[in-house]
Amino acid sequence: MNLEELQQIADTCNQERDKADYEINVCMGTGCLSQHSDKIKDDLATEASVSNKRIIVRRTGCMGLCASGPLVLVEPTNVLYQHVTADRAKDVINSVEGEPIPELFCDLREHFDDQVHVVLENSGRIDPEKIEDYIGRDGYLALLTALTDMKPAAIIDEITKSGLKGRGGGGYPTGLKWGTVAKARGDVKYVICNGDEGDPGAFMDRSVLESDPQRVIEGMAIAAYAVGASRGFVYVRAEYPLAVSRLNTALRDARRRGLLGNAICGTDFDFDIEIRLGAGAFVCGEETALIASIEGKRGTPKPRPPYPAVSGLWGKPTLINNVETFANIAPIIRKGGPWFAKMGTEKSKGTKVFALTGKIAHTGLVEVPMGMPLRQIIFGIGGGVPDGHKFKAVQTGGPSGGCIPEEHLDIPVSYESLIGVGSMMGSGGMIVMDDTSCMVNVAKFFLQFCMEESCGKCIPCRAGTWQMHQILTKICDGEGSYADLDLLVDLCGTIKETSLCGLGMTAPNPVLSTLRYFRNEYIEHIEHKNCPAGVCSCGSKAVKEAEVHA
Amino acid sequence: MTPVATTVDVKTLQINGENVSARADQTILEVARENGIFIPTLCHLDGLTDVGACRICLVEIKGSPKLFPACVAKVEEGMEVITNSERLTRHRRTILELLFAERNHVCAVCVANGNCELQAVAQTQGLTHIRLPYRVQRLEVDTSNERFVADHNRCILCSRCVRVCDEVEGAHVWDIMGRGINSQVLTDLHEPWGSSSCTRCGKCIQVCPTGALFDKNKVGVSHPKNPEFLPYLNMMRDAK
Amino acid sequence: MSLYPMPPLPSNDKRWKIVNGTMRRHGFARHALIETLHTVQTSFGYLDDESIRFVAKSLRVPLSQAYGVVTFYHYFSLKPPGEHTCTVCTGTACYIKGADRLIAHSEKHLDVKQGETTANGKISLMTARCVGACGRAPVVIMDGELMGDATAEKMVEQFERWAV
Numbered sequence: 043m044n045l046e047e048l049q050q051i052a053d054t055c056n057q058e059r060d061k062a063d064y065e066i067n068v069c070m071g072t073g074c075l076s077q078h079s080d081k082i083k084d085d086l087a088t089e090a091s092v093s094n095k096r097i098i099v100r101r102t103g104c105m106g107l108c109a110s111g112p113l114v115l116v117e118p119t120n121v122l123y124q125h126v127t128a129d130r131a132k133d134v135i136n137s138v139e140g141e142p143i144p145e146l147f148c149d150l151r152e153h154f155d156d157q158v159h160v161v162l163e164n165s166g167r168i169d170p171e172k173i174e175d176y177i178g179r180d181g182y183l184a185l186l187t188a189l190t191d192m193k194p195a196a197i198i199d200e201i202t203k204s205g206l207k208g209r210g211g212g213g214y215p216t217g218l219k220w221g222t223v224a225k226a227r228g229d230v231k232y233v234i235c236n237g238d239e240g241d242p243g244a245f246m247d248r249s250v251l252e253s254d255p256q257r258v259i260e261g262m263a264i265a266a267y268a269v270g271a272s273r274g275f276v277y278v279r280a281e282y283p284l285a286v287s288r289l290n291t292a293l294r295d296a297r298r299r300g301l302l303g304n305a306i307c308g309t310d311f312d313f314d315i316e317i318r319l320g321a322g323a324f325v326c327g328e329e330t331a332l333i334a335s336i337e338g339k340r341g342t343p344k345p346r347p348p349y350p351a352v353s354g355l356w357g358k359p360t361l362i363n364n365v366e367t368f369a370n371i372a373p374i375i376r377k378g379g380p381w382f383a384k385m386g387t388e389k390s391k392g393t394k395v396f397a398l399t400g401k402i403a404h405t406g407l408v409e410v411p412m413g414m415p416l417r418q419i420i421f422g423i424g425g426g427v428p429d430g431h432k433f434k435a436v437q438t439g440g441p442s443g444g445c446i447p448e449e450h451l452d453i454p455v456s457y458e459s460l461i462g463v464g465s466m467m468g469s470g471g472m473i474v475m476d477d478t479s480c481m482v483n484v485a486k487f488f489l490q491f492c493m494e495e496s497c498g499k500c501i502p503c504r505a506g507t508w509q510m511h512q513i514l515t516k517i518c519d520g521e522g523s524y525a526d527l528d529l530l531v532d533l534c535g536t537i538k539e540t541s542l543c544g545l546g547m548t549a550p551n552p553v554l555s556t557l558r559y560f561r562n563e564y565i566e567h568i569e570h571k572n573c574p575a576g577v578c579s580c581g582s583k584a585v586k587e588a589e590v591h592a
Numbered sequence: 593m594t595p596v597a598t599t600v601d602v603k604t605l606q607i608n609g610e611n612v613s614a615r616a617d618q619t620i621l622e623v624a625r626e627n628g629i630f631i632p633t634l635c636h637l638d639g640l641t642d643v644g645a646c647r648i649c650l651v652e653i654k655g656s657p658k659l660f661p662a663c664v665a666k667v668e669e670g671m672e673v674i675t676n677s678e679r680l681t682r683h684r685r686t687i688l689e690l691l692f693a694e695r696n697h698v699c700a701v702c703v704a705n706g707n708c709e710l711q712a713v714a715q716t717q718g719l720t721h722i723r724l725p726y727r728v729q730r731l732e733v734d735t736s737n738e739r740f741v742a743d744h745n746r747c748i749l750c751s752r753c754v755r756v757c758d759e760v761e762g763a764h765v766w767d768i769m770g771r772g773i774n775s776q777v778l779t780d781l782h783e784p785w786g787s788s789s790c791t792r793c794g795k796c797i798q799v800c801p802t803g804a805l806f807d808k809n810k811v812g813v814s815h816p817k818n819p820e821f822l823p824y825l826n827m828m829r830d831a832k
Numbered sequence: 833m834s835l836y837p838m839p840p841l842p843s844n845d846k847r848w849k850i851v852n853g854t855m856r857r858h859g860f861a862r863h864a865l866i867e868t869l870h871t872v873q874t875s876f877g878y879l880d881d882e883s884i885r886f887v888a889k890s891l892r893v894p895l896s897q898a899y900g901v902v903t904f905y906h907y908f909s910l911k912p913p914g915e916h917t918c919t920v921c922t923g924t925a926c927y928i929k930g931a932d933r934l935i936a937h938s939e940k941h942l943d944v945k946q947g948e949t950t951a952n953g954k955i956s957l958m959t960a961r962c963v964g965a966c967g968r969a970p971v972v973i974m975d976g977e978l979m980g981d982a983t984a985e986k987m988v989e990q991f992e993r994w995a996v
Contacts (some may be wrong), residue, residue, distance in 0.1 A: 108967020242923030322906030
């Protein structure tokens, strides 16, 4: 495969598209697929074939607006239909030339206009199981350019100039990490893609793998070339079967086209990728635990240093980056580091994909430039809190993060500002809570999660999260005291400072964050044995409800 | 004069304000011990690879807000280490409290009473009482082995038994099952110790810091543990 | 390769050949343990002593290490599944939308605790920490099929259909 051939494939693909008058894209991500969007696609294809128009009906990946699925997009008119059912297939085909069907039409200008799609630029617009579609939208152009025109050092330089930081939550400068691995001495090096998206409430990585898997493969290949690796692994959660299957298809197609394997594109660069399945352990999202898991062992982290960049998988220098981080690589190489750095804030460049869920009108995936105020994301793009309820907090960073109240909603979304208010970016989960959520209960929920996911190797996390959960349960049950609260804070301090890995070190964050902004709820539970939101068993409203349902 | 190659091996650093010298590949713990400076440990044992699991040996290093496990952290030139601050003592006590509350450590009826590393470390930290509620979980006592007993109530999950059986004996009979606070050491497929592939070498008894693993013959008599043979065995093996 | 004899396949059941295939694909290397355990679970529905012993011996992994791996990862099950499996997602978004009430309701209706199977072996009630379909919270997976916007009523309907 060389640049000419790549261009030919792209041209052929685009010519096919140009032949048609209309294109109908049907979302077949996990969410819409669960509502039988595959049948919708088949019926649309049938109706299209008997109509007198030239229409291509295409399976695509996620369009982002998950709560409004099944989603169907008609191009070039850019008409988006929501909650589509198979029986409307004929109507949809008939409507392409005229007015959109009113009851299905989804006119969410405010939702889409403010978004900037870099990682998601192909999601919902290409068939994830057709490598030609990807190539038709500049796919693999970056890899071929890198292999034929750029030296590894130049690639790393471009990534550094972009200011890209790890999108899995660590926020570590990607260029710096690549440079470290490149410089590490070793005959064998590895590239690992961390697809163990464990934060509950986050599904950005799943969506990218299901909707645009070639993008991740291309990013990994460029990375491997830059750091000198010849083998790559994608570690994916076993709970993501569709992502695994789409990735498998993508790898097979990339190999067939000579974009993976030996002597890629006629150069002396060899690189291939294997999939490794996770098995239900959140801690395996931590780099050293992930490596242990690929080595076939219990996923227990190791003290660092030595860092994986120097001594990782089987003791060799290993580059580990998140799915979303790799998804940013190809556009940066194509358009240059400075292009990426123009977006975002001073310390947080580029865009970020967020999974907006919870009590929000437009649940789903959004991609915005770093620096956008939280208020705009939640109330503008997200459509605010539905059903007449009042916004209470937005939880970011998963079990490692914190809850941000209304008073801080005008902060720009960036690594540094989220840390400044006691939370963190994390992998991108953004869970909106309203007045029906009890913040003490939320803290307890996250502690339960950390307690159950703790690997057990170090004492502070293993025994500490259990003790913290006990105290929170006491408080939620109306049996807590101020002494319990003091002990809780004390334990937070020790666990935060002495745990072996990030899981333990950040486990106290939800507690500390809710204590900072919602201390009144803790006091209400302790002093008045009452849960203001009516969630906990000590609350009079919750008790009454339980009696009714008994 | 020909310059002598000084950059390679020797480092100088400070521990608690005291100047000490060390080889580049030494850990802070090794250097501290060589100089008579005390750092409490539990999962560390000379002769076994270090895992940095118990977090008792954490020390402060000037210039970083983080704490570092002395048993695995390598020394660096100009490092300023603190091993005995109030912050460290507070954390060590809390970690010990977490341990005591986690399982059932009743010294009065334990064969290792007086010869227990958990007791010893608690004494060095001046621990007098536990603020935390006890978990109170009834755990197994495995007496199936004709020579030894495994009392899980006294286990602190230091993994020394796992490491010695894997690295020195080579049988890897012990490992850890479960996760988090439900972790437990096990033999083979969670079978009784007596019917497992255990070679009865007795190394795990000697390395176990508490009365979790003990020799049936020592009940009622004193049961000091003597793991000093480990570095010797390693040396003989490496010399081959 | 090795001087030691490979253990024989535990039985003529063709599924053991699939398991062996996974191990062979990875060159019978120790690190293939988790991938192989996945194959066993997919083929047989769960892991038992015999299968763990067979895989451990084939890959020359110590028995206790293999068992430690099996019990570390939530995905692996040592108990046979019921005829039908209902998995409730307990991710944050689903929790905010009442997943715990769905679990409580199901536990009451089926008379089991989460992670268990009904006495007649028909239905297993499991939880997963997040299946990543948060846009359709609360999410319940019925025999591998995703049910979004789950309600107690819809779940009970499915339970009744299964109970027959």
